[in-house]
Amino acid sequence: MTRFVFDYGMFSVSAKYLSKQNGSNNYYYTRRIPAGVVRALKAQSGFKGPAKIKEVISTRTADRQKALKEASRINRYLEAQWAAIEAGEPTIEVIKSSEELFKTYHNQPFDLGDFIEERLSGEAKKELFDIALAGGNREREDDILEQNLDDVTWQALQRSRGIDLWSLSAIQQEYLELKGWANNRKQRNSVDGAFATFISALGDISTSDVSRLDVHRLVKNLIEEQGLKTATVKRKLSVIRAAINYVGQLREIELHNPFKNVEIPNLLEDAKDREDFTKEQQEMIRTRLTTTNEPNEIDNLIGLLMDTGMRVAEVVGLQADDIVLDAEVPHIRLHRNSMRRLKTKSSKRLVPLVGAALSSALRVKGNSDTFVFPRYVDEDSGTLKNDTASASVNKRLKVWLGEGAPTCHSFRHTMATRLRNVGCPKDVRDELGGWAKSISDNYGSPTDLRLKREYLQNSIDTVRR
Known part of the structure; x- marks a missing residue:
């Protein structure tokens, strides 16, 4: 039976589970696992030793109001899971x-x-x-x-008898296993977050017990009551839809998928354009980068992001061999490697080095034989710590520019604006940013690199005038 939990305005239940932990400013959801659930878990696993008796989960925010909302979501999700465990749902x-x-x-x-x-x-x-x-x-x-x-x-x-055995959480686990994402923190968080949203509202039930009307009502509630952005709802729906399709296809079973072709009211109308860095902010950043006595990893990240327009993952995944300094036009040879999957095929590209990016490249190239930002590379799990790198850069930008500073992702948007302002043709902008669906005939030639370097350098000079 489908279960909806739409009372998102009351946080009194989750508030008593909110606490602070030593060494962190963030709030944590802390709650003892019900004894019946602990017994059921031990019985299912056959484990005879001491069991985990408490859930401690970071809300990832120091803002109490935001923490209350996140704690409420965590509470609903856990209670749905615990109810399924106590009911003896199959593993x-x-x-x-x-x-x-x-x-x-x-x-x-x-x-x-x-x-x-x-x-x-x-x-x-x-x-x-x-x-x-x-x-x-x-x-x-x-x-x-x-x-x-x-x-x-x-x-x-x-x-x-026609009973669907695949609960939402079972599909979630199988999808992560089949995809090989069990130890991929970024992918796992995306999948876990999407499923948590729907399980907390619908319960941990099979997809056969969810109607399209159920999903329609829930989508409206997520947007109108919980305040989620339409793009966020679309992303969560796409994760659930893909998981059901993938598990059904590989397991060769028919799985009802009510999450397909769901209409999202006013899709993307609530989206806000990413804010560009102003001329004054760009000048402030350049001043900081050039007056720092010993530029560190974060400064070098900022320099590369600022004057290449590359994505954070593309920068933190750079290897020393990707940086070509002995050519007529120093440049970055961006391609896929063992740690970095490029977003699209067109993301593979050559990016001339100018300004702060060239200075940063010279420093990091000489400091490493492999990955130039090893702090943000987890070779054991084969993943990049993009979120950690972004958080570090954003923190530095707030120190330099104040609380209202744009985030590091705005460097890419700002670069596109800078190139437009100096008359850089769209096809060249698309090649530099990795958006091109096709490439020019002289792509990668010395003439092509010289032309792109000129546009990039002009974009710096124009801002500084």
């Missing part, structure tokens, strides 16, 4: 094994009914026979079957 491993068992005996001469009958004791068979003679009683029959069958066989029986 992901049981679900997968049940699906395999069902497919093995589906439409076979020796079918699932025969398989089940072989596993019943003589006493159980007699009880079932007596119930059938008395006219049948599904509830009593199921009590006997559930007591005599293992979890996998019992769930396979439910599957044969």
